[in-house]
Amino acid sequence: MEFTVQQIAEVLGGTVEGDPTLGISSLAKIEEGQAGSLSFLSNAKYEQFLYTTQATAVIVARTLELRQPVRAALVRVDDPYSGFTKLLEFYAQATRTGKRGVEQPAYLGESSEIGPGHYRGAFSYIGENCRIGANVLIFPHAFIGDRVRIGEGSIIHAGAKIYADTVIGKYCVVKAGAVVGTDGFGFAPQADGSYKAIPQIGNVVLEDFVSIGANATVDCATMGSTTVRQGSKIDNLVQLAHNVEIGRNTVIAAQAGISGSSKVGDNCMIGGQAGLVGHIQLANKTTITAQSGVQKAVKDEGQVLQGSPAFNLRDSLRANSVFRRLPELLRRVDELEKAQNAPEKP
Amino acid sequence: MEFTVQQIAEVLGGTVEGDPTLGISSLAKIEEGQAGSLSFLSNAKYEQFLYTTQATAVIVARTLELRQPVRAALVRVDDPYSGFTKLLEFYAQATRTGKRGVEQPAYLGESSEIGPGHYRGAFSYIGENCRIGANVLIFPHAFIGDRVRIGEGSIIHAGAKIYADTVIGKYCVVKAGAVVGTDGFGFAPQADGSYKAIPQIGNVVLEDFVSIGANATVDCATMGSTTVRQGSKIDNLVQLAHNVEIGRNTVIAAQAGISGSSKVGDNCMIGGQAGLVGHIQLANKTTITAQSGVQKAVKDEGQVLQGSPAFNLRDSLRANSVFRRLPELLRRVDELEKAQNAPEKP
Amino acid sequence: MEFTVQQIAEVLGGTVEGDPTLGISSLAKIEEGQAGSLSFLSNAKYEQFLYTTQATAVIVARTLELRQPVRAALVRVDDPYSGFTKLLEFYAQATRTGKRGVEQPAYLGESSEIGPGHYRGAFSYIGENCRIGANVLIFPHAFIGDRVRIGEGSIIHAGAKIYADTVIGKYCVVKAGAVVGTDGFGFAPQADGSYKAIPQIGNVVLEDFVSIGANATVDCATMGSTTVRQGSKIDNLVQLAHNVEIGRNTVIAAQAGISGSSKVGDNCMIGGQAGLVGHIQLANKTTITAQSGVQKAVKDEGQVLQGSPAFNLRDSLRANSVFRRLPELLRRVDELEKAQNAPEKP
Numbered sequence A, B, C: 001m002e003f004t005v006q007q008i009a010e011v012l013g014g015t016v017e018g019d020p021t022l023g024i025s026s027l028a029k030i031e032e033g034q035a036g037s038l039s040f041l042s043n044a045k046y047e048q049f050l051y052t053t054q055a056t057a058v059i060v061a062r063t064l065e066l067r068q069p070v071r072a073a074l075v076r077v078d079d080p081y082s083g084f085t086k087l088l089e090f091y092a093q094a095t096r097t098g099k100r101g102v103e104q105p106a107y108l109g110e111s112s113e114i115g116p117g118h119y120r121g122a123f124s125y126i127g128e129n130c131r132i133g134a135n136v137l138i139f140p141h142a143f144i145g146d147r148v149r150i151g152e153g154s155i156i157h158a159g160a161k162i163y164a165d166t167v168i169g170k171y172c173v174v175k176a177g178a179v180v181g182t183d184g185f186g187f188a189p190q191a192d193g194s195y196k197a198i199p200q201i202g203n204v205v206l207e208d209f210v211s212i213g214a215n216a217t218v219d220c221a222t223m224g225s226t227t228v229r230q231g232s233k234i235d236n237l238v239q240l241a242h243n244v245e246i247g248r249n250t251v252i253a254a255q256a257g258i259s260g261s262s263k264v265g266d267n268c269m270i271g272g273q274a275g276l277v278g279h280i281q282l283a284n285k286t287t288i289t290a291q292s293g294v295q296k297a298v299k300d301e302g303q304v305l306q307g308s309p310a311f312n313l314r315d316s317l318r319a320n321s322v323f324r325r326l327p328e329l330l331r332r333v334d335e336l337e338k339a340q341n342a343p344e345k346p
Helices: A005-012 A044-050 A080-095 A313-323 A326-341 B005-012 B044-050 B080-095 B313-323 B326-341 C005-012 C044-050 C080-095 C313-323 C326-341
Strands: A015-017 A037-040 A057-061 A073-077 A179-182 A187-189 A195-197 A203-206 A217-219 A225-228 A304-306 B015-017 B037-040 B057-061 B073-077 B179-182 B187-189 B195-197 B203-206 B217-219 B225-228 B304-306 C015-017 C037-040 C057-061 C073-077 C179-182 C187-189 C195-197 C203-206 C217-219 C225-228 C304-306
Touching (some): A005 A015, A005 A057, A005 A073, A005 A080, A057 A080, A073 A080, A217 A225, A304 A313, A313 A326, A313 B326, A326 B326, A326 C313, B005 B015, B005 B080, B037 B080, B057 B080, B073 B080, B203 B217, B313 B326, B313 C326, B326 C326, C005 C015, C005 C057, C005 C073, C005 C080, C037 C080, C057 C080, C073 C080, C179 C203, C203 C217, C217 C225, C313 C326
Parallel strands (some): A037 A057, A179 A217, B037 B057, B179 B217, B203 B225, C037 C057, C057 C073, C179 C217
Antiparallel strands (some): A015 A073, B187 B195, C015 C073, C187 C195
């Protein structure tokens, strides 16, 4: 895809300074701009790059006063950042999520229904009795089990697996390879030391605007639902065990794990590789730092916890700063004991 | 699927109190029961919910004496818990694992054989010279490489990848997206700082009743076999490296990792996000708590280890409790030194 | 596949002692040799096994002097280890990566091109405008998005997903289930507490000889490229976030995670389950031990860091050794205080 500077200015309602016929084929940061790319200048501290950038064109504010000559064509708009974001979204839509129609072979269970404007990639699979809304994109190799519901505008990426009875809201994104709704890890120990699988007949519910990362796993509930509430964003390789509940607008970074039946509140942030034991609850607005291990419920809102086992951040930072000095501390205690045991000074 | 209360009573050999014609379409915990659902009461401490539940019917003991009026229909049996479990298994079988036959297109290498009663989902792939037993379920997008053996009654879920020469026993479950038998991470450093891949020609052996979690990875051996012995259960996103051996009836929780050539004994429990270095051995009945890092062999049975690096649980808990008080300890040593250096009291 | 001892000797330019007509069907370590298998003896400390091995044949040095009778046939060569490695590679090639041609159904976008000598497995998917070199192997269920470039001799394993605009060099290996090039985890917080996805329009670049592990995830850049430079080896279940850069010949072990925009130097080693925060840089030849958490840039080459938070290995080992003795240290400080507060000795 290539556009002229003039075409971009028209889309943004801006005016051109320089050659309006130049061709634009990519978007780049101003410090990484190259021939054919379009950049933007929003933050004054990057202005220096405007005079040296290799970008073909730069979106700038109408009010910007140039202090040096500029080689790039300029597109002047009211708000360069939001203009650029508009182009980013347009670009992403055009190149990555603009697919429509059905590629063959694709499998669709006879009793399933799917709304208009959808995309079904080759080798995508939809089981029986599914109800799938309008404008849903289902990429190649995606697996949708029986009786799944998916709301309008959601995207199921390549090779994601959505198991039977899962309910997915509107405008959700399930990224490539994520597994949603498989059996939880429930086994009853037997007298002979072996384990017997406990049937898991619950499901997973993802409310609207939820995002599930690539190769993440969300187990179905034993009974009832494993739930991720509206607007929460789950990163790659995260594990959500059976009967977990994640509140609204909570963010969980890559490789974190939430054990069975734990409940995370609204507007929480959980760092990468952090873990929660099972059957605990985190209050709203709790922050857990990366690699921390939470072993107890957090009852008051707005706390920040660190460490494994985790406790409050300020105390954890202090304890860690002494931890590094432990060999010195040991030596000082040795000295004190030596002095104490020394014969009295005359 | 809908059943009447009467039909359920007949399956369980129970008697009905209340309307036997009511319809049941789901199973739920007694405290979460809703119209159309069936619950059970086994533990006396939940009895209060019997009198308030919204469930249409509840399975109770023949001997239970009601202390208040009950709205739900009752199904009286000898053992409510095992009766309910029976229904759970029946339900899971009917809805999730009861598939049979072949959906097209499915790929089956000409030289491969598969027993009666199997399911092959659309887009499933079976290579050459495979021997697959009776009643094996192979879900859509599953990949079975060449010369793989799978015992009767095993389930290979959607998008699981079983690489060449893997041997899987009877009644195993490999969950969605798991990767079994890819090349291990073996590279020989070269004089110029680069690495050369060491060919990995071994395989993976899963004995009977093994479960491998969603998106878990089990690498093949360099030579010989990476082995998971009978009855062991491996959770989601676990990594088992090349030449690892896991004993019988061992449980490994989500996101744990076992490095190359390490051997874990029978009846061990390894917590989530825990890790073992390579080339060590854990005695039978070892427990490793979540997020721990084991750097040394564990020789005596029945030990519990915690921490990174891990040592025995009791000492670890004690050390952690002092860790939190380190700033205080430092202050006390400061005070002691100050007192020591102070001029003698007159 | 079965070969005679004589055939193997001819391939290796060796001479046979014993029956040259014996059949060989597998390769094994000398201590695990069985009927039909071929082993090798390179390290003198394994010589004892030569006299007891069950292997049908053993590759030994021309100069080896036998101290006891040997049952196995011998193949004498100049360098047994490199001879055996040659056979390993031949075996792996013949059984695992020797596939050629196209299995149907396979999907190939009309505008895409792929060089001679390739393999496309059944249910593999290649989008539009891809340029794929000679001798590339694309296993079943692999997904290749639009405009992807892949250099000659690379292998894309079963169910790997390569998203749009990814550039893969020559002789790379992307293992089963890996996800390369999906959107990074970028969300802009909104005034109402919700998050809005920031369009991610960059790509992933894997240079030549890179290996990406099974079920690993490599996110595309927001703009620009997430990059893994020549010869680096990334293990299973690793997470590389958006705009990460990994230098040349760096090795990252399983389940490690590198947060957004961090840069790892050349010839680094990062242990399993280790993590880096975002926006930091590691100098060349840095080593991070398993489970460590790096929170700060490492500026000097050749350092080894341990712990979470990580600091230099020697100090970390010392601090950890005192950590275990913390309860004792506390007791000693208690004693010192008691002595100090005791009434003066008479």
